[in-house]
Amino acid sequence: xxxxxxxxxxxxxxxxxxxxxxxxxxxxxxxxxxxxxxxxxxxxxxxxxxxxxxxxxxxxxxxxxxxxxxxxxxxxxxxxxxxxxxxxxxxxxxxxxxxxxxxxxxxxxxxxxxxxxxxxxxxxxxxxxxxxxxxxxxxxxxxxxxxxxxxxxxxxxxxxxxxxxxxxxxxxxxxxxxxxxxxxxxxxxxxxxxxxxxxxxxxxxxxxxxxxxxxxxxxxxxxxxxxxxxxxxxxxxxxxxxxxxxxxxxxxxxxxxxxxxxxxxxxxxxxxxxxxxxxxxxxxxxxxxxxxxxxxxxxxxxxxxxxxxxxxxxxxxxxxxxxxxxxxxxxxxxxxxxxxxxxxxxxxxxxxxxxxxxxxxxxxxxxxxxxxxxxxxxxxxxxxxxxxxxxxxxxxxxxxxxxxxxxxxxxxxxxxxxxxxxxxxxxxxxxxxxxxxxxxxxxxxxxxxxxxxxx
Numbered sequence: 001x002x003x004x005x006x007x008x009x010x011x012x013x014x015x016x017x018x019x020x021x022x023x024x025x026x027x028x029x030x031x032x033x034x035x036x037x038x039x040x041x042x043x044x045x046x047x048x049x050x051x052x053x054x055x056x057x058x059x060x061x062x063x064x065x066x067x068x069x070x071x072x073x074x075x076x077x078x079x080x081x082x083x084x085x086x087x088x089x090x091x092x093x094x095x096x097x098x099x100x101x102x103x104x105x106x107x108x109x110x111x112x113x114x115x116x117x118x119x120x121x122x123x124x125x126x127x128x129x130x131x132x133x134x135x136x137x138x139x140x141x142x143x144x145x146x147x148x149x150x151x152x153x154x155x156x157x158x159x160x161x162x163x164x165x166x167x168x169x170x171x172x173x174x175x176x177x178x179x180x181x182x183x184x185x186x187x188x189x190x191x192x193x194x195x196x197x198x199x200x201x202x203x204x205x206x207x208x209x210x211x212x213x214x215x216x217x218x219x220x221x222x223x224x225x226x227x228x229x230x231x232x233x234x235x236x237x238x239x240x241x242x243x244x245x246x247x248x249x250x251x252x253x254x255x256x257x258x259x260x261x262x263x264x265x266x267x268x269x270x271x272x273x274x275x276x277x278x279x280x281x282x283x284x285x286x287x288x289x290x291x292x293x294x295x296x297x298x299x300x301x302x303x304x305x306x307x308x309x310x311x312x313x314x315x316x317x318x319x320x321x322x323x324x325x326x327x328x329x330x331x332x333x334x335x336x337x338x339x340x341x342x343x344x345x346x347x348x349x350x351x352x353x354x355x356x357x358x359x360x361x362x363x364x365x366x367x368x369x370x371x372x373x374x375x376x377x378x379x380x381x382x383x384x385x386x387x388x389x390x391x392x393x394x395x396x397x398x399x400x401x402x403x404x405x406x407x408x409x410x411x412x413x414x415x416x417x418x419x420x421x422x423x424x425x426x427x428x429x430x431x432x433x434x435x436x437x438x439x440x441x442x443x444x445x446x447x448x449x450x451x452x453x454x455x
Contacts, residue, residue, distance in 0.1 A: 006018070007035075008020050008021075008035055009033070009189045009190070010024040010026065010033050011034060011188075011189050011224065012027050012029045012032045012221075012226075013027040014225040014227050015027070016036070020033055020035070035184075036189055067087060067256075068087070069081075069084030069085060069256075070084050070167065071084045071085075072085060072108045074108060075263075076263030076264055076274045076275070076276075077108060077249065077263050079261060079303070080236060080251045080261050080262060080263040081234065081254070081256075082251070082254055082256050082257015082261065085168065086233070086256050087207040087209055088203055088208065089209055089210070089256065090204075090232040091211045091232060091233065091234040091235075092174075092229060092234065093211060093213055093214065093236045093238060094213075094215070094216045094222040094235075094237055094238070095237060095239065096216060096239075098242065099238050100238065100240075100247055100265075101172075101238050102131075102134070102172055103134070103271055104238065104265070105121075105172065105211060105213065106121065106134060106135060106140070106145075107271055108168075109121050109145050109168060110138075110140035112168055113143045113144045114144070117166075117168060118166040118167050119144075119146065119167065119168045119169075120145075120146045120166040121148070121170045121172070122148050122172070123149050123172045124173060124176030124186075125172060125173060126172075127149050128147050128149045132147070137270075138270055139270060139271075151176050152179075153178065153179045153198050153199065157198065157202055160202065165206035165208045166208055167209065168211070169199075169208050169210050169211070170211045170213075171210070171211070171212050171213065172213040173212070173213040173214060174192055174199075174213065174214055174224070174228075175214065175215045177191070177192075177195040177196075179194050179198065182194040189224065192224040192225060193224070193228065193231075196212065199212070200232065214228070220237075222235075232253075233253075233255040233256065234251065234253060234254050234255065234256070235251070235253040236249060236252065240361070243361070244361035245266045245268070246266055246360060247265040247267060248264055249262060249263040249265065250262050251301070258301050260300060261301035262305075279304075279305055279418055282305065282307045282360040283295065283359075283418075289385035289386060289387075290385055291379050291382070291384055291385050292312055292379050292380030293308060293309070293376060293385070293386065294308070294311075294376040294386055295308055295372070295390065296308075296368075296369050296392060297393055297412070297414055298364060298368075299366060299368070299407055299411060304411050304413075304414035304415075305362075305414075306391065306414065306415060306418060306420075307362050308358075308359035309358060309364075309372050309376045310356070310359055310376065311354070311376035311379070313349070313352050313355075313380040313381045314352060314353040316352060316353060322350065322352055323353045323354075323355075324338075325353075326356045326357075328362055328363050329356060329358055329364050329369070329373065330365075334356055336398070337377070337396065340374075340398060340444065341374060341378070341448075344399070344444055344445065345444055347378070349377075352381075356373065367395045367405070368394060368405035368406075370394060371393055371402055371424070371441075371447065374396060374447060375424070378448055378452070379451055382451060382452050384453070389419065390422040390423065390424060391422070391423050392425065393423075394425040396444060400443055400444040402440075402441050402443065402444060409430065412435070412436050415436060416436050420436065421436060421437055422436060423437070423439070424441055424447070426442070427440030427441070427442040
C-alpha cells in the first residue's frame with residue numbers, strides 16, 4: 001500500500017528535506033527551498049533482487065567505433081566542443097541574459113541546415129515571428145530550419161516522433177518547458193529535471209544532438225537543480241561583458257573532449273563573428289610601453305591567449321583609507337599578493353590605493369598570472385615600464401618563490417609567434433630552449449630588482 005509524502009527540494013544544490021526551511025542546511029542559500037512533487041513511500045519493503053531483466057556485460061577492450069562528429073560550421077564553436085556535435089549527445093549552454101546565446105544557436109542551426117542537416121529549433125521564450133525577425137537581421141532567413149514556439153514537452157516529443165528524428169534539436173530554454181505528468185510550474189526543480197530527462201532520452205534513443213539553453217542565477221550558476229549538469233554530456237558557459245564586443249564560449253564539462261577549451265566571438269551588427277586570433281583582440285592599442293602594464297600568456301584549455309594586465313598605484317594623504325579595486329581577477333588573491341610583496345620584498349602598499357584591471361573585460365582564473373600581476377604592481381609603484389615585448393608568468397608562493405606552471409613552453413611559443421622576444425618566469429631549464437630570450441627569476445625579490453633597476 002503506497003502513500004504520498006511531501007518533500008522540499010533546494011533549487012540551488014538539489015538537497016531534499018521533509019519540511020520547508022528558510023535557509024538550506026546544505027548550501028546555506030536563503031529562500032531556495034520549494035515544494036517538490038509528492039514522493040511515494042511504500043509501507044512494505046520490496047525485494048529488488050528478483051523480477052528484473054538480466055544485464056549483458058562487455059569486456060573493457062571491446063572494439064568500439066568512435067562517434068562521428070557533425071561540424072557546426074563555426075570553427076570556434078567546434079573548438080569548444082572538442083571537434084563538433086556528437087550524435088545523441090546533450091549540451092547545456094548557460095549565460096547571462098542578452099549575452100547572445102540565442103544568436104549563436106540560431107547561426108549554428110542555420111549553418112547545419114544549409115549543409116543538409118535537419119534542424120528543429122523550439123523556443124519557449126519568444127514567438128516564431130520574433131525569431132524570424134532576428135534571422136532576417138542576421139541574413140539567415142533562407143535557412144531550412146523547422147521553427148516552433150512551444151513549451152509542452154509532450155507536444156514537442158509527439159511531433160518529433162511522427163517523423164524522422166532531426167540531426168539537431170535546440171530547446172530555448174529548458175526553464176520554460178513543462179510536462180503535464182509532473183506537478184509544479186515551469187522552472188521548478190521537478191519540472192526542469194523531468195523535462196530534461198525526457199528530452200535527453202529522446203536524443204539518446206534517436207541519435208539527435210540536443211542543445212538545451214539554461215538560465216543563470218545572479219551568481220552566474222545555471223538555474224535549477226545541480227543534477228541537471230550531471231545529466232547532460234557537455235556544459236558550456238557563454239561569457240562576456242555587454243560593454244565589450246567579445247564573447248567567450250567555455251566548456252566546463254565535456255565527456256567527448258577536453259574541458260576549459262574556449263571559443264572566442266565578437267558581437268557585430270550582423271551577429272557573432274569568429275575571432276581566430278584572440279590575443280590580438282586583447283592586446284590591441286599597445287603602442288608603447290607604459291608603467292603598470294604587463295602581458296600574461298594565459299592558457300584556456302589547450303589554447304594560449306595573451307592578455308594585458310594593468311595596475312595603477314595612487315598615494316594617499318595620511319589618515320585616508322586606501323582602496324583596493326579589481327576587475328577581471330580574484331580580489332582575495334590580490335590581497336595575498338600585496339602581502340607577499342610587502343613582507344618578502346619590503347615594498348609599501350599600505351598607504352596607497354591599488355587598482356587592477358584585465359584589459360578587454362577578460363576574466364582570469366589561471367594561477368600562473370601571479371607573476372604578471374606582481375610585475376604590473378611593481379612597475380606602477382616604481383613608475384618604470386617593464387621591458388618592451390616581454391611576457392610574464394609564474395605562480396607565487398607565500399614565501400616569495402616563483403613556482404613552475406603547466407605548459408610553460410606552449411605559452412612562450414604563442415608569445416614568440418606574436419612578436420614578443422623576452423620571457424620571464426620560473427627557473428625551469430626546459431623553457432630556455434624556447435625561441436624567446438627566456439630568463440628564470442626564481443624569487444620575487446629578483447623581479448623587484450629587475451624592474452627597479454638594481455640589476
